[in-house]
Amino acid sequence: MHKVDVLIIGAGAAGMLAAAEAGKRGRRVLLVDHAKKAGDKIRISGGGRCNFTNVNTSFKQFLSENPRFAISPLKRFSAQDFIGRVRERKIAFHEKTLGQLFCDESAQQIIDMLLDDLRDAGVELRLKTSVHGVQKTGDRFVVELDDEQVEAEKLVVATGGKSIPKMGATSFGYDLASQFGLRVVETRPALVPLTFDQSTLAPIKELAGVALDPVQVSRGKVQFNEALLFTHRGLSGPAILQISSFWREGDQIKVNMLPGYDIFDQLRAARQDNGKRAVQTVLGQFLPKRVVEFVINEQNISGNLADMSDKKLRTLSDRLAQWVLKPTGSEGYRTAEVTLGGVATDELDNRTMEAKKVPGLYFIGEVVDMTGWLGGYNFQWAWSSAWVAGQAV
Numbered sequence: 001m002h003k004v005d006v007l008i009i010g011a012g013a014a015g016m017l018a019a020a021e022a023g024k025r026g027r028r029v030l031l032v033d034h035a036k037k038a039g040d041k042i043r044i045s046g047g048g049r050c051n052f053t054n055v056n057t058s059f060k061q062f063l064s065e066n067p068r069f070a071i072s073p074l075k076r077f078s079a080q081d082f083i084g085r086v087r088e089r090k091i092a093f094h095e096k097t098l099g100q101l102f103c104d105e106s107a108q109q110i111i112d113m114l115l116d117d118l119r120d121a122g123v124e125l126r127l128k129t130s131v132h133g134v135q136k137t138g139d140r141f142v143v144e145l146d147d148e149q150v151e152a153e154k155l156v157v158a159t160g161g162k163s164i165p166k167m168g169a170t171s172f173g174y175d176l177a178s179q180f181g182l183r184v185v186e187t188r189p190a191l192v193p194l195t196f197d198q199s200t201l202a203p204i205k206e207l208a209g210v211a212l213d214p215v216q217v218s219r220g221k222v223q224f225n226e227a228l229l230f231t232h233r234g235l236s237g238p239a240i241l242q243i244s245s246f247w248r249e250g251d252q253i254k255v256n257m258l259p260g261y262d263i264f265d266q267l268r269a270a271r272q273d274n275g276k277r278a279v280q281t282v283l284g285q286f287l288p289k290r291v292v293e294f295v296i297n298e299q300n301i302s303g304n305l306a307d308m309s310d311k312k313l314r315t316l317s318d319r320l321a322q323w324v325l326k327p328t329g330s331e332g333y334r335t336a337e338v339t340l341g342g343v344a345t346d347e348l349d350n351r352t353m354e355a356k357k358v359p360g361l362y363f364i365g366e367v368v369d370m371t372g373w374l375g376g377y378n379f380q381w382a383w384s385s386a387w388v389a390g391q392a393v
């Protein structure tokens with residue numbers, strides 16, 4: 001039987017970083033993945049440029065039963081620590097918006113950095129390898145791979161979430177946690193476009209391709225000021241992805257197409273200034289033409305500003321600033337960027353990421369019930385939780 005100190009399942013962001021850290025400490029590490037390549041999600045992330053961290057990362061940008069569980073890992077291996085590695089490697093990067101850091105060139109640079117770290121740390125990376133079973137005998141794990149059994153002192157599960165099954169996402173990590181009697185918080189797709197019934201969708205479809213930047217999208221007290229995108233299937237764009245993590249079936253969301261303006265005051269002032277102007281002309285100063293036409297038609301507005309009473313202006317302003325929508329669902333795991341829920345944090349020790357009930361078994365990255373907002377937070381969680389485990393295994 002092949003014997004190793006540490007077996008890590010999943011060569012994504014978390015698995016690669018943890019493997020390199022453990023390898024650097026002189027541990028014999030085997031890293032396996034059923035995919036053809038390591039770090040596939042890194043490759044497609046951030047539109048191919050990988051939003052690899054966020055300079056403002058704190059536990060406050062995470063959804064979890066216990067977001068504070070992230071405090072210690074995020075402190076021990078922080079955004080600045082990861083940025084330090086990116087700098088050392090001379091990977092050029094820039095801040096796009098809201099503290100989000102992206103590679104100037106390509107996400108592949110981050111993958112290459114991690115692959116080089118694996119090599120330098122003497123980690124054995126085995127791709128296109130499936131795991132057929134895991135047993136614990138005494139204080140060792142026996143793991144059945146395609147062509148052999150591996151015995152490991154420590155087993156690290158870094159198999160990520162369920163999003164994008166086409167890319168090899170599986171529920172392996174959650175199933176394994178259940179097999180060992182660990183509680184798994186119910187999972188659901190997050191950071192995902194929202195869908196609507198036919199009557200709501202019809203006008204949205206007409207606007208497919210149009211972006212509004214920024215809008216303010218809210219659900220209850222939670223709100224995000226980011227871009228919104230109309231698509232053939234519903235609404236997308238960062239603002240919608242963000243709110244989708246908080247949205248539940250039956251909830252309404254509210255969109256303010258013109259945050260930062262009191263559009264009622266603006267329209268009244270414009271009417272006073274020159275009432276002969278068409279309403280479209282004035283709205284066109286604030287919104288894309290297609291959106292203006294859509295709202296004007298929907299509200300049956302014709303004529304000049306002078307023809308509009310205060311009441312009509314108020315109705316129009318409310319339509320723009322308080323658009324209430326009731327999504328019927330989301331695009332699901334097919335397009336979701338992440339999975340909410342996962343291995344319950346109270347089952348794990350955040351100093352090591354080890355399962356409290358199962359010594360030697362570790363969970364890191366997205367498989368844990370710790371889901372970041374859009375903006376580089378999910379990778380930072382992957383790096384931080386992986387680093388912590390990498391020091392412990």
Ligand code: FDA
Nearest residue numbers: 010012013014034045046051159160172365366376378379
């Ligand atoms: P990850 O999913 O990276 O890795 C899991 C690995 O386990 C995969 O390689 C998989 O093949 C393997 N695996 C799964 N089941 C297995 C099994 N049964 N046997 C063997 N191997 C198995 N985040 C962010 O911070 N900034 C960003 O820019 C983006 N952008 C982005 C875009 C898109 C399109 C998506 C889908 C997601 C993002 N994300 C993101 C989220 C980010 O990609 C995600 O949170 C991290 O990749 C999670 O890292 P993990 O290592 O935990 O899982």
